[in-house]
Amino acid sequence: IAPCYSNAVVHVHDASKSVGVANSLMSETLKGAFLQDVDKEFERLRNLHYKTHSDSKIIPLSEARKNKLKVDWAQVTVKKPSFIGNRSFTDFPMEEIAAFIDWTPFFHTWELKGSYPKIFDDPQRGVEAKKLFNDAQEMLNKIMQEKWITANAVIGFYPANANTEDDILIYADDQQKNLKTTLRTLRQQTLKPKGHFNLALADFVAPADSGKVDYVGGFAVTTGIGIEKWIEKFDKDFDDYSSIMLKALADRLAEAFAELMHLKVRKELWGYANTEALSREELIKEKYQGIRPAQGYPACPDHTEKLTQFELFEVEKNTGITLTESMAMYPTSSVSGMYFSHPFSQYFGLGKINKEQLEDYARRKGQDLSIIERWLSPVLI
Known part of the structure; x- marks a missing residue:
């Protein structure tokens, strides 16, 4: 899209990063350098894409x-x-399902890169990951016990x-x-x-x-x-954290x-x-x-x-x-x-x-x- 549009084109991978991106775009001091970095990265990705596909020969x-x-x-x-x-x-039974959860992608939803449970030992992300996991366990128990x-x-x-x-x-x-x-x-x-x-x-x-x-x-x-009534409740209470958490757990x-x-x-x-x-x-x-x-x-x-x-x-x-x-x-x-x-x-x-x-x-x-x-x-x- 970027080569065909004169203004900024920014791809935000996750909702949790959107506030920071929006702040950079609205800041007179940050916007220029931010967009320059984005343009440089997009150009690299486009060139990589073109090279990858131009090297492939299509047969009948x-x-x-x-x-x-x-x-x-x-x-x-x-x-x-x-x-x-x-x-x-x-x-x-939700209890049977919960036993099969792969927790690594859950952390990726929150932009915390690392594999479960090793991420808890990460010196930079470990504390945040553990808190997030504990919050998830608390909500997961409510989901199962109260049949959300x-x-x-x-x-x-x-x-x-x-x-x-x-x-x-x-x-x-x-x-x-x-x-x-x-x-x-x-x-x-x-x-x-x-x-x-x-x-x-x-x-x-x-x-x-x-x-x-x-x-x-x-x-x-x-x-x-049945998830919608809970999402509506959290949104009504301006509780974005719980709303995102419930969606992430349901996924x-x-x-x-x-x-x-x-x-x-x-x-x-x-x-x-x-x-x-x-x-x-x-x-x-x-x-x-x-x-x-x-x-x-x-x-x-x-x-x-x-x-x-x-x-x-x-x-x-x-x-x-x-x-x-x-x-x-x-x-x-x-x-x-x-x-x-x-x-x-x-x-x-x-x-x-x-x-x-x-x-x-x-x-x-x-x-x-x-x-x-x-x-x-x-x-x-």
Whole structure:
């Protein structure tokens, strides 16, 4: 934006820093030097961005598909989930969820860089981090004891196969006579070194010509039901600290809920890793089998696919989560995504794609090219 605008353009990463930035912009003595530093940093970031993407060679979509992940599906064991369809979890015990909180990102919300619990020993940040943590524990206890917010979830499993166009075909049952819906995925198009593949999420599902019925899962969790009345109360009392604290805790609880449900999926509901015995640190480092990519993240940047997933898993009915026009989830303390079970499933970044794949994707989705172009603009060359 900055090169196209004559006045100041400043990106503030967190609300807690906005007051200091605003003061610098309003100060006659600080403004000049502050903006000079910002302009210099933005120029560095732009140059880095241009260099990174100009060095990447885009290959034709047909070549990318030929270089898909190589899997000998005849040797792959497919585990059938314990149920087909959707299952809801209403008013899930918050105490169970809280045990799965990853506290490191909580401190990052408050611009305190460091990992938990080592941050408490930091000579510069330790005292502030400990006070913040104690305040968080106090509010977390109130959340649980007084039931400030409610946690809901839905988990679903369906038979599936991949086609040759990077789509995942979802069926109502194992007979595969009733196509329930189709999930569209995108494929990496940058030239890969020898031995590396151009991945798409569809690679992690058995192809239709493999002769195997495979399965995919999906989920949506929220820990934000009922939060609004508390935010309104804190805002009315001009208690910004408590308002930010509650939002930060609700966000951490939502991520913890997603982690907890994924564990239940692996060990019980799908059961493909029923002997898993990982530590909390290993869970945080994602040492488990399978992945749970969320729409909008690097492997699947198209937020509109949430519409398909929300319909398939009946998310609004089962959890109370809705989608805004911009495809954001409400309540905001919510997480949704898909489950892939095979050990070769992996997280990856899509990278840049060209207009050829954009047009192919729009055709497959049956949507106007201009609409898809708007949603995928961040990944287009």
